[in-house]
Amino acid sequence: MPKLFDVRDLRIAIFDPEVAVHGTRPSPVDGRGERLPIGWVEAIPGVSYGVDGGETLALIGESASGKSLMLLGAFGLLPEGTRVLGGTTTFRDVVYEPAGGSGNEGASSGRRRRRKRHTAGTIMDDSDPDWARVVATEVGFLFQDPIASWTPILEVGPQAGEVLDEYTDLTTEEINERVMDALGEVRLPKSRRMFGAFSTELSRGMGQRAMLAAALVKAPKLLIADEPLSGLDVSVSAAILDLVKDLKERQGMAMVLVTHDLAVVARIADRVAVVYGGRIVEEGPVGDVFAHPQHPYTSGLIGSVPSFTSGRLRPIPGEAVPLTAVPAGRCVFADRCPFVDDVCLTSEPALVESRGGSVACHHADELDLPGIG
Ligand SMILES: Nc1ncnc2c1ncn2[C@@H]1O[C@H](COP(=O)(O)OP(=O)(O)OP(=O)(O)O)[C@@H](O)[C@H]1O
Ligand code: SF4
Ligand SMILES: [Mg+2]
Numbered sequence: 248m249p250k251l252f253d254v255r256d257l258r259i260a261i262f263d264p265e266v267a268v269h270g271t272r273p274s275p276v277d278g279r280g281e282r283l284p285i286g287w288v289e290a291i292p293g294v295s296y297g298v299d300g301g302e303t304l305a306l307i308g309e310s311a312s313g314k315s316l317m318l319l320g321a322f323g324l325l326p327e328g329t330r331v332l333g334g335t336t337t338f339r340d341v342v343y344e345p346a347g348g349s350g351n352e353g354a355s356s357g358r359r360r361r362r363k364r365h366t367a368g369t370i371m372d373d374s375d376p377d378w379a380r381v382v383a384t385e386v387g388f389l390f391q392d393p394i395a396s397w398t399p400i401l402e403v404g405p406q407a408g409e410v411l412d413e414y415t416d417l418t419t420e421e422i423n424e425r426v427m428d429a430l431g432e433v434r435l436p437k438s439r440r441m442f443g444a445f446s447t448e449l450s451r452g453m454g455q456r457a458m459l460a461a462a463l464v465k466a467p468k469l470l471i472a473d474e475p476l477s478g479l480d481v482s483v484s485a486a487i488l489d490l491v492k493d494l495k496e497r498q499g500m501a502m503v504l505v506t507h508d509l510a511v512v513a514r515i516a517d518r519v520a521v522v523y524g525g526r527i528v529e530e531g532p533v534g535d536v537f538a539h540p541q542h543p544y545t546s547g548l549i550g551s552v553p554s555f556t557s558g559r560l561r562p563i564p565g566e567a568v569p570l571t572a573v574p575a576g577r578c579v580f581a582d583r584c585p586f587v588d589d590v591c592l593t594s595e596p597a598l599v600e601s602r603g604g605s606v607a608c609h610h611a612d613e614l615d616l617p618g619i620g
Contacts, residue, residue, distance in 0.1 A: 249337065251501050252469050253297035254321040257334035257345070259525075261290040263571035272394030278333040278346030281549075289332065290570035291316060291525040296503075298518075300468065303495065303502040305512040305533070307548065308522035309567045314505045315473055317522065320345055322382070322471075323372035338386065338469065343378040365396075366409045369461075377510040383410040387462025387500075389475040393454030404430075404442030407461035433490055438510075452483035461492065470495075470502040476511065488515065509552050513537060521545045524579035525570045531604020538618045541606040543584050546616035555619045578609065586610055 260275050266286050274282050277287035291313050306314045319325055321336045323345035331346040362374045370388050373379040374587045390396055398406060407429065408422040417425075423442070431437040433456040449457060455475060462470060470491070476484040492515055496503060506512060512519055512533060519536050521529040521544060529542040537555070540546040550561025565583040573579055578591040590609050598607040607615070 248299075249340075250297035251300045251302075251339065252503070253295075253337045254317075255335050255364070256293045256339075257291065257295070257317065257320055257336070258289060258293050258332040259291035259316050259320045259325065260287045260330050260332050261316075261571055262286050262328045263288055263414050266571055275332060277342065278331065281430075283330075283508050287330075287513075288571040290329075290573070291320070293334070293528055296520050296527060296530070298469070298503060301495070301499040301501055302518065303504060303516045305510060305519045306503065306505045306522055307507070307509065307519060309548075310507075311570065312522045312567060313525040313570055314522050317524075318471060318473055318503060318505055322370070324370055325342050328540045337472055338378075338381055340583075341377050341381045343375060345372070345455040347374075350420075351616070362565070366406065380414055383414045385468045385472045386464050387459075387465065387467035389455070389458050389462060389470065389472040391474040391477055393451060393458045394446050394449065396458055397454070399445060399447050401445075402443045403449070403457050405445060405462075405502060407457070407464050411465060421485075423581050426460070429463040430457075431493065432463055435460060442612075451485070452479055453569075454477060454617045455483075455487055459494075464493065466498060467500055470500055473505045474507070475504075476506070476508065491515065509537070509549065510554060521548065524568050524573045526579055526607065527598060527605075528580065528607045529604065530598070530606075531602075535603055536618075537618075539602075540618050541601055541604065541614070542580075542612045543586055543614065543616060544580050546618065547583075558618055561617065578607075580608075586614060598602035 260283055263286060265448065266288055274285055274287050294317055296304060302434055310312055316329060320331050323331060325331060327521055331344050336343045336345055362372060369383055371382040372378050372397050404426050407426045411417055411422045427437050435441055435456050446454060476487060488511060494500060518531065519533045520527045521542060523544050529536060529545045536545060537549060540549060545562035547561060549555050551563060553560060563583055576595060577593060579594055581587045581591045596607045596609045598605045601611055
């Protein structure tokens with residue numbers, strides 16, 4: 248059975264001025280097989296992930312490992328200085344090519360110029376009409392900064408209903424009713440005052456609830472969330488997490504969640520993908536991965552969380568490798584791994600199926616790594 252949301256072989260390049268000046272690497276090839284200009288580095292060399300209906304996948308890993316790029320890149324929504332080189336994203340039966348190119352428009356049309364469109368609860372490339380429609384009506388988004396996600400000069404209620412107005416046949420009354428219901432769902436006042444509020448009048452916690460309401464207005468099949476709880480105080484973040492969990496259970500919504508908080512992952516996710524150096528180095532059911540990690544990096548991440556370790560913390564030595572400086576032809580984690588040997592330094596391990604999950608480590612079979620506990 249195909250997955251509800253499936254990202255295949257997503258390749259992303261980053262522009263690095265240092266590489267432009269001093270670099271010796273050949274520039275990577277883009278989605279149409281053309282060499283990129285000097286200074287571009289293929290930082291994410293082909294990543295695949297996805298979720299089934301109702302399932303939650305968490306992407307975890309240290310800062311700057313490439314989690315947000317993997318998430319936004321799948322929707323063709325990367326910031327300046329980064330670009331998708333290739334890969335496909337499938338949501339339901341709509342196939343989208345985030346690098347542009349042939350997409351759903353036929354090979355002769357060449358590269359599409361991506362048009363980033365940002366409205367409350369929705370961010371999409373609307374240069375591909377089929378993709379824009381399915382994203383606008385069935386995918387919700389939550390980002391770290393809820394206030395910046397709103398247009399400050401428009402009232403929150405009408406903004407939350409904007410995509411439905413554009414992409415469905417619902418009347419204004421029906422849409423407004425849905426917005427009011429969604430405000431109630433996220434435990435904001437179902438009042439005219441709230442409907443007519445401006446984002447600048449909201450606290451961060453209220454702003455994040457309002458973003459969730461804007462996502463829920465369309466009863467999404469998929470919620471994309473990038474660090475939605477960071478910056479919120481503990482009680483607000485716990486309340487929002489409870490809400491999301493409850494809504495997922497009641498509405499069968501799938502979710503891809505990027506977070507640093509492994510306790511949140513343990514509470515809400517079904518599967519977890521561990522990201523290091525622009526690669527997924529381990530993936531599997533959360534319980535299995537946390538109890539019996541197969542990759543030394545995963546074990547180190549778990550060992551760095553005080554509440555996950557009954558004994559002494561086991562922090563990961565060394566610094567994470569910058570995405571633009573990952574050495575080719577060896578394990579991406581080799582410089583920090585206590586188990587490194589010659590094999591690790593001469594070939595990059597592929598992500599292969601192992602014990603109900605997947606792992607990219609030459610020695611996974613021989614290692615017995617500590618997990619939670
Ligand atoms: N617009 C950009 N231009 C150049 N480099 C970028 C850009 N955006 C991200 N990068 C680089 O890509 C790398 C990965 O970024 P990304 O935002 O995906 O990390 P992340 O895993 O989400 O980190 P965090 O947990 O801190 O959010 C970083 O090293 C960053 O320097
Ligand atoms: S392949 Fe080698 S260096 Fe990489 S994680 Fe496995 S043991 Fe460590
Ligand atoms: Mg990020």
